[in-house]
Amino acid sequence: MPSVSIIIPIYKVEKYLRRCLDSVLNQTFQDWNAICVNDGSPDNSDKILAEYAARDSRFVIVNKENGGLSDARNAGMPYANGKYILYLDSDDFIHPQTLEIAYNLAMRDNSDIVSFTYDRIYRPQLMVRHILKLDTDSVVPMRMRKKYNVEKIKTRTTNDIYQYATERTHNMFNPKRKWLIKHCQVWKNLYRRELIADTPFIKGILFEDFPWWSVIMMKNPRTTIAPLPLYFYVPNFGGIVLSAKQLKIMQSLCTGLRVAYTDYTAHANAYQMKQWSRNFRWYFIKWAWRKIKYIDNDADMNVARQEFADLVSCGVLSNPPTRKWQKLQNEIMEFINAKNEKN
Secondary structure, eight states: OOSEEEEEEESSOHHHHHHHHHHHHTOSOOOEEEEEEEESOOSSHHHHHHHHHHHOTTEEEEEEOOOOHHHHHHHHGGGOOSSEEEEOOTTOEEOTTHHHHHHHHHHHHTOSEEEEEEOTTHHHHHHHHHHTTOOOTTOOOGGGGOOOOGGGOOOEEESOGGGTEESSOOOTTOTTGGGOEESOOGGGEEEEHHHHTTOOOOTTOSOTHHHHHHHHHTTOOOEEEEEEEEEEOOOOOOOOOOHHHHHHHHHHHHHHHHHHHHHHHHHOOHHHHHHHIIIIIHHHHHHHHHGGGGOOSHHHHHHHHHHHHHHHHHTTTOSOSSHHHHHHHHHHHHHHHHHHHHO
16 A cells, blocks of 8 residues: 555646656655546547556556546546545646655644645746747746755644635735635645545536535644645636636536535534635635626526526525625625516
8 A cells, every 4th residue: 555646637638648647757755656547538648658557557547438527536536545645637747745745744743634735936937928829838847846855844734724724815914824725626735545535526517626625624634734836737728718618617616516515504513614604605606606797698697597596595695794795695696586577
């Protein structure tokens, strides 16, 4: 049993896959295996995977029919027998010391989660180069070369993850700002396997990280926060806004909200519900609501109204904590009722 299993979903990424797998091979920490889930990729990703598996038996290939990111992550879990789990998207890559730092901190603090962050310089750098029509594929982040002394890394350990996990924008003068676990991306953390093994991702939706992360937080994981840029995220340069795509995003966010709210209503204590609602729920409601402006036909608009009506029915829009969110609630209710008035 390795110390760390890395789950890598793979679909149409032959352009980036070698860089991703090389970043795993180049880890200073060697006790790992990588569960490479080929999610029915139609390109040459399977040949690249076979090449790496032949070179190093720590690469384990799982082949399956295409089912999406959530399904691929779920399919990798039965093969991930490490004490800890790391998720890595196949078009991204990690710092050479990612596993060394995260695993050592987990052992030192007996933590269920070790949280780090992504390089916030690299992504804008790529976006600018893309706009200027310059090469983006061969850019090596400067921080990839940085060497960390694990013993000197400043961290914070907590048994109350709700004090730090958030979607909110905090004042730059807030002393806690440095230690915040911002947003819900699953690839920014190392997880104890027992913590997440019985919590699958919702198949078939986008932004599946949000409902999954919401449930994980409710388990009260002991968490070490190390705000180091150990993950390198490659942006999607497509930038095409289509009504159908925006509707799918909105539907996915609404599904995530319903699932998470139902779980919190059934299992969370009052403190957990308050903190989750304050720091996550209403921000995701707002995000879903903002997708309305991209919808350009009556059929999709009616689907959107039904999605928000379903949120109302199950209680997701109940008890807005501030006037700001009360205003949002009123706007959504007016949108829902507009259909009835029209009819």
